Amino acid sequence: MQFRYALVYVCVTFAVLLFLNIYCSGASQRLFYQNKQSSMVEKCQLAAADIATLEVLNTTNVSETVNSMESLRVSRLLVTDYAGVVLYDSHTADSSLGSYALLPEVVQALEGASGYDVFSWEYHDGIMLSRVATPIVSYGTIVGCVYMMEYDAQQGGVIKTLQQNIFAITLVLELAVIVFSILYATVFSKRLRRVLSSMRIIRGGDYSHRVVMGGNDELTFLGDEFNLLTERLQVSENKRAQFVSDASHELKTPLASIKLLTDSILQNDMDQDTTREFVSDIGNEADRLTRMTQKLLSLSRIESQQDGDCEITYMKPTIDRVVRMLTGLTEKNGIDIHVDCKEDCPILILEDDLYQIIFNLVENGIKYNLPGGTLTIRTFRQDDNAILQVADTGMGIPEDALSHVFERFYRVDKARSRSTGGSGLGLAIVKNMVERNQGTIQVESVAEQGSVFTVTFPVFDPEEDSL
Numbered sequence: 001m002q003f004r005y006a007l008v009y010v011c012v013t014f015a016v017l018l019f020l021n022i023y024c025s026g027a028s029q030r031l032f033y034q035n036k037q038s039s040m041v042e043k044c045q046l047a048a049a050d051i052a053t054l055e056v057l058n059t060t061n062v063s064e065t066v067n068s069m070e071s072l073r074v075s076r077l078l079v080t081d082y083a084g085v086v087l088y089d090s091h092t093a094d095s096s097l098g099s100y101a102l103l104p105e106v107v108q109a110l111e112g113a114s115g116y117d118v119f120s121w122e123y124h125d126g127i128m129l130s131r132v133a134t135p136i137v138s139y140g141t142i143v144g145c146v147y148m149m150e151y152d153a154q155q156g157g158v159i160k161t162l163q164q165n166i167f168a169i170t171l172v173l174e175l176a177v178i179v180f181s182i183l184y185a186t187v188f189s190k191r192l193r194r195v196l197s198s199m200r201i202i203r204g205g206d207y208s209h210r211v212v213m214g215g216n217d218e219l220t221f222l223g224d225e226f227n228l229l230t231e232r233l234q235v236s237e238n239k240r241a242q243f244v245s246d247a248s249h250e251l252k253t254p255l256a257s258i259k260l261l262t263d264s265i266l267q268n269d270m271d272q273d274t275t276r277e278f279v280s281d282i283g284n285e286a287d288r289l290t291r292m293t294q295k296l297l298s299l300s301r302i303e304s305q306q307d308g309d310c311e312i313t314y315m316k317p318t319i320d321r322v323v324r325m326l327t328g329l330t331e332k333n334g335i336d337i338h339v340d341c342k343e344d345c346p347i348l349i350l351e352d353d354l355y356q357i358i359f360n361l362v363e364n365g366i367k368y369n370l371p372g373g374t375l376t377i378r379t380f381r382q383d384d385n386a387i388l389q390v391a392d393t394g395m396g397i398p399e400d401a402l403s404h405v406f407e408r409f410y411r412v413d414k415a416r417s418r419s420t421g422g423s424g425l426g427l428a429i430v431k432n433m434v435e436r437n438q439g440t441i442q443v444e445s446v447a448e449q450g451s452v453f454t455v456t457f458p459v460f461d462p463e464e465d466s467l
Contacts, residue, residue, distance in 0.1 A: 036130050037119050040148060043072060044117065044134040047079075048146045052136050057081055057144050059097065062088045078103075078147040079136075084110060087144070101147065105133035109145045126160035128152040191219050195226060207234035257285045310437065312460060313351050315358070315379050315388055316344040322358045323377075326366060334372045337362075341379045345386035347457040349437045357433050358388070360426040361453050365392040373450075381459060388455040397445035405443060406431040 079088035089095045105118040122129045136144035198211040213223035365375045373393040434441045445451035
């Protein structure tokens with residue numbers, strides 16, 4: 001592929017250089033043409049002006065006048081009368097004296113208006129041939145013509161040498177372009193194949209592979225972006241594998257309990273009360289499985305959704321609804337709930353999302369609180385942010401566990417979490433929902449004193465946002 005592009009590039013470059021070669025050659029010829037025309041016309045006009053002063057144009061008078069002009073250095077010079085009869089010819093060996101000068105330049109000059117100069121120029125194989133004819137005008141009448149012809153091999157050689165040099169430079173440049181294109185295509189193809197080879201390795205599942213490009217060009221940037229993408233794929237794959245492992249482990253425990261309980265019922269003769277107790281335990285484990293699968297589905301739904309629909313929502317009504325829903329759990333655990341909404345600010349979030357965030361935080365604050373403890377829910381505004389805080393007076397979270405509490409299936413006290421029906425997914429769901437709605441969540445905890453979860457959302461002020 002790259003060699004094909006290199007070939008196209010070489011052809012285009014060759015065409016450009018060929019055009020420049022032709023243009024430069026033509027430009028050099030035009031330059032010599034202009035210089036030669038100016039020089040020849042000036043000489044011819046001087047000769048015509050001197051001859052025009054003669055009272056009578058004849059061979060003797062014209063010869064004397066022309067011979068006195070030392071500056072006239074041309075290959076051949078002719079002087080004719082008004083009829084085109086040659087009165088003077090600088091060539092003695094092949095003289096056309098007395099005959100008609102049927103030269104195109106002479107005919108045009110004799111037929112033209114006063115002061116009309118005719119110039120022609122030819123160049124061929126290092127030889128430059130220039131011709132000029134100027135009418136001899138006396139008292140406004142054309143009485144004759146001066147014709148000059150110059151055969152210049154020296155300046156023609158200069159033109160030929162210049163053109164040869166231009167051609168040589170063009171050829172060298174084209175060869176350099178060809179070599180550079182081949183080398184560039186080879187190196188580019190080699191580096192591109194390295195990227196393609198790495199893609200095939202990644203496609204095979206080896207996310208630890210990295211491509212090393214070197215350099216500082218576009219392919220290097222492509223390699224860097226490829227490595228960043230590979231790192232994200234590796235992180236995602238690790239999380240997926242960890243999630244599958246954790247989910248399998250968490251689902252295995254209640255299933256094993258159910259299996260053990262059913263085997264005990266089938267293999268042992270039990271009284272009705274014991275059987276009822278075992279069946280109740282089976283129901284509890286089934287309820288636990290149901291809650292876990294519902295939260296897994298909820299977490300999957302949240303992660304698959306994109307930022308989109310939202311509405312203006314106030315936190316106070318949602319907090320009151322959550323507190324009413326959890327009244328039975330608070331009474332059962334002897335928890336006293338305090339709601340302190342100093343300033344309820346509007347935020348952009350679906351009410352269902354806000355409800356689930358608050359419900360999970362308050363439910364955790366009740367379940368993991370101490371009997372007779374207190375749970376405080378506060379809302380207030382801080383600059384352009386709306387703050388929601390849920391503080392409990394429970395046992396607190398160890399410092400080394402604070403950075404893991406939002407991970408899936410992570411539980412600080414596994415024994416107590418199972419006894420309360422916890423799955424380790426509630427805070428992971430909360431974190432995903434908060435971040436999906438442009439918010440942040442933090443936790444602070446002190447051992448034996450309790451924990452404080454702080455959720456921050458940007459305030460939505462309709463009047464300011466409409467400006």
